[in-house]
Amino acid sequence: MLSRLLQLAAIAGLASSVFAQSCPNGKDIGNGVHVPGNIPANPYEPLQHRLAYAGPTGMTVSWNTFSLIDQPMVWYGLNPGKLDMYASSNDSRTYNTSRTWNNHVKITGLEPGTEYYYRVSGTNGANAAYLPTYKFKTARLAGDDKPLTIATFGDLGLMGRDGLSTRTGPIGGDNYTALGASETNTIRSLLQMKDTYEFLYHTGDIGYADYFLKESVQGYFGTADNETMPTVDEVAEGYESLSEQFFDQMVPITAEKPWMVLAGNHEANCDNGGVTDKKHNITYTSDYCLPAQQNFTWYNKHYNMPSAESGGVSNMWYSFESGPVHFVSLLTETDLGEGLLGPIEKAKGNVNGPFGKPNQQVDWLKADLASVDRQKTPWVVVGLHRPWYTSIQIPEVYTAWQQAFEKIMYDYNVDMYLTGHVHTQEVFTPMFNGTADPNGLNNPRAPWPIVQGAAGHYDGLDQFESSERLNGSIYSTDQAYGWGKLTFHNRTHVTYDYVASRNSSVIQSNTLYKEHSFGGAAGGASSKNKDAKDGGKKAPKVNIRQSIDF
Numbered sequence: 001m002l003s004r005l006l007q008l009a010a011i012a013g014l015a016s017s018v019f020a021q022s023c024p025n026g027k028d029i030g031n032g033v034h035v036p037g038n039i040p041a042n043p044y045e046p047l048q049h050r051l052a053y054a055g056p057t058g059m060t061v062s063w064n065t066f067s068l069i070d071q072p073m074v075w076y077g078l079n080p081g082k083l084d085m086y087a088s089s090n091d092s093r094t095y096n097t098s099r100t101w102n103n104h105v106k107i108t109g110l111e112p113g114t115e116y117y118y119r120v121s122g123t124n125g126a127n128a129a130y131l132p133t134y135k136f137k138t139a140r141l142a143g144d145d146k147p148l149t150i151a152t153f154g155d156l157g158l159m160g161r162d163g164l165s166t167r168t169g170p171i172g173g174d175n176y177t178a179l180g181a182s183e184t185n186t187i188r189s190l191l192q193m194k195d196t197y198e199f200l201y202h203t204g205d206i207g208y209a210d211y212f213l214k215e216s217v218q219g220y221f222g223t224a225d226n227e228t229m230p231t232v233d234e235v236a237e238g239y240e241s242l243s244e245q246f247f248d249q250m251v252p253i254t255a256e257k258p259w260m261v262l263a264g265n266h267e268a269n270c271d272n273g274g275v276t277d278k279k280h281n282i283t284y285t286s287d288y289c290l291p292a293q294q295n296f297t298w299y300n301k302h303y304n305m306p307s308a309e310s311g312g313v314s315n316m317w318y319s320f321e322s323g324p325v326h327f328v329s330l331l332t333e334t335d336l337g338e339g340l341l342g343p344i345e346k347a348k349g350n351v352n353g354p355f356g357k358p359n360q361q362v363d364w365l366k367a368d369l370a371s372v373d374r375q376k377t378p379w380v381v382v383g384l385h386r387p388w389y390t391s392i393q394i395p396e397v398y399t400a401w402q403q404a405f406e407k408i409m410y411d412y413n414v415d416m417y418l419t420g421h422v423h424t425q426e427v428f429t430p431m432f433n434g435t436a437d438p439n440g441l442n443n444p445r446a447p448w449p450i451v452q453g454a455a456g457h458y459d460g461l462d463q464f465e466s467s468e469r470l471n472g473s474i475y476s477t478d479q480a481y482g483w484g485k486l487t488f489h490n491r492t493h494v495t496y497d498y499v500a501s502r503n504s505s506v507i508q509s510n511t512l513y514k515e516h517s518f519g520g521a522a523g524g525a526s527s528k529n530k531d532a533k534d535g536g537k538k539a540p541k542v543n544i545r546q547s548i549d550f
């Protein structure tokens, strides 16, 4: 298998010079420390720990190893000194271009809202890094009305080393991205604030391993001008290396906080949507990706979201609940239904999707929203990668995902939706079909859109072209990396705080009030506005710069 050959080649020092330049491929020396991005001395050393809710009584524990594990195990218990229970699986997954195996164990039969301690197979083995006994907390039962705070953001890539966004970024430049001695990048800010939120909700674009190609073409790995590079194998290797670095950077957080993710365009392929090397007149397309680097393979091997628990499909669409909130994760890239083509499916030579039957995602979305018991979970939050309201002039005026989802969200009284993709922070007033809700944040009928794509990655932040903003925009910044601290205070009030990553200060805050008087015996269906088409009708039509292609 390729990964073994690459690994052996790297260890034996047989790698080409470009190859050696491109990838860290360092090896840990087995002194109890794992250096992010390095290959561990012990191939069973557990790395990249990450958690995902699996209902209120379940938790999926995932981690990677440089060898297959026959029967991945998790030992757990209520007391760190007494891990007297265990769960196992036979789920140690890899794919042809991977250097590692993704191990997944779903623990069931847990108590809701309860803290457990755990260790996975191989922890503190010979020559492996010294690891603490980690802990996690299960999701709270739906209907538990105590306040809930989460951390949420889109578009988070590597920070530092080959991730680069702490130091530079072609757009915005060093002025925005260079950090002072006491300042932090987004991952460090999330780590420092770890005790203030229950879990991470990441609305697509995770790690940006597909930037390896672009970074190579831009000479970031010290490529000599006269070299034509990289080869497909080097892309596969470089991609995996960036991916490993990213998970290694995230692990102090993700070993203890569930990391609920959804797919963005950067999870699809290795080609970053197509990269052109003008110097060498080469255009890299998905043809350049080996089959195992296409069709969201990396994404679906690494994560294990609760689609089984919610009738969804793999990690592509699913829902989950905690306390007063029902969360729904959607896919904007493919599977939009009604004959609409997702942006990636639309591309020539598409190698991605579909993940379900025609209309399966939208039919599932309607059924999922209809089944929500709004007495228990008055709040319904949707996460999906691509926005349709943004003051950035995105090249994609094609917004099939708006056509697919906006009306359904409106009809079923979704409270808010969180996106990314555009690398700015922008909060809109609640709106529907380009029309601002006249109530604003005070008990609106329309859902509340928030674009949260400024967590940071190689390209830095997108820049607004002028001070002009789309009507409906109530806060925007292209100057500060950050993440959202979302607090559901009670059944009627939710606050979205924008936290500046560099100093973990809240630099902007908005509170939404929703009366949430659904009457009746609950259920999304009874809460559904029977007269949806009247909603927002009296609001003034706002002028939107982005053409919406209904």
Ligand SMILES: *[C@@H]1O[C@H](CO)[C@@H](O)[C@H](O)[C@H]1NC(C)=O
Binding pocket: 071, 088, 089, 090
């Ligand atoms: C995994 O495979 C082993 C050996 O084939 C078997 O004993 C075990 O029950 C399987 N399932 C789990 C969840 O470990």
Ligand SMILES: *[C@@H]1O[C@H](CO)[C@@H](O)[C@H](O)[C@H]1NC(C)=O
Binding pocket: 173, 175
């Ligand atoms: C960035 O900072 C440098 C000096 O540190 C200054 O010359 C340059 O004008 C600044 N650029 C912007 C866009 O502010």
Ligand SMILES: *[C@@H]1O[C@H](CO)[C@@H](O)[C@H](O)[C@H]1NC(C)=O
Binding pocket: 224, 226, 227
């Ligand atoms: C590329 O240029 C370097 C000097 O800049 C030279 O040493 C090397 O041989 C060149 N490689 C090729 C393939 O021409």
Ligand SMILES: *[C@@H]1O[C@H](CO)[C@@H](O)[C@H](O)[C@H]1NC(C)=O
Binding pocket: 281
């Ligand atoms: C670039 O490559 C294409 C074919 O891939 C070729 O048609 C074109 O002439 C080349 N352009 C230059 C400037 O070499």
Ligand SMILES: *[C@@H]1O[C@H](CO)[C@@H](O)[C@H](O)[C@H]1NC(C)=O
Binding pocket: 096, 290, 291, 292
């Ligand atoms: C993986 O590699 C095997 C053996 O080379 C090949 O038969 C298979 O088609 C590959 N699968 C993918 C998804 O790349």
Ligand SMILES: *[C@@H]1O[C@H](CO)[C@@H](O)[C@H](O)[C@H]1NC(C)=O
Binding pocket: 295, 350, 351, 352, 353, 354, 355, 356
């Ligand atoms: C992508 O993966 C899905 C799910 O495994 C599969 O149904 C679909 O056919 C794949 N698409 C392509 C183009 O291979």
Ligand SMILES: *[C@@H]1O[C@H](CO)[C@@H](O)[C@H](O)[C@H]1NC(C)=O
Binding pocket: 407, 433, 550
């Ligand atoms: C959105 O507004 C346009 C007119 O601006 C209208 O033609 C269209 O039917 C509306 N769409 C929905 C889903 O209400």
Ligand SMILES: *[C@@H]1O[C@H](CO)[C@@H](O)[C@H](O)[C@H]1NC(C)=O
Binding pocket: 489, 490, 491, 492, 493
């Ligand atoms: C809900 O929380 C908000 C914000 O903290 C507070 O102002 C309001 O009084 C609370 N409502 C109830 C019914 O407790």
Ligand SMILES: *[C@@H]1O[C@H](CO)[C@@H](O)[C@H](O)[C@H]1NC(C)=O
Binding pocket: 479, 480, 500, 502, 503, 504, 505, 507
């Ligand atoms: C924190 O950083 C943000 C973004 O650069 C800045 O606007 C804010 O003034 C800073 N706050 C403090 C307390 O330093």
Ligand SMILES: *[C@@H]1O[C@H](CO)[C@@H](O)[C@H](O)[C@H]1NC(C)=O
Binding pocket: 469, 470, 471, 540, 541, 542, 543, 544
């Ligand atoms: C925004 O809406 C207001 C009033 O509805 C209007 O006067 C203004 O011209 C609009 N601005 C833009 C940029 O569309």
Ligand SMILES: [Fe+2]
Binding pocket: 204, 205, 264, 265, 266, 385, 420, 421, 422
């Ligand atoms: Fe994106």
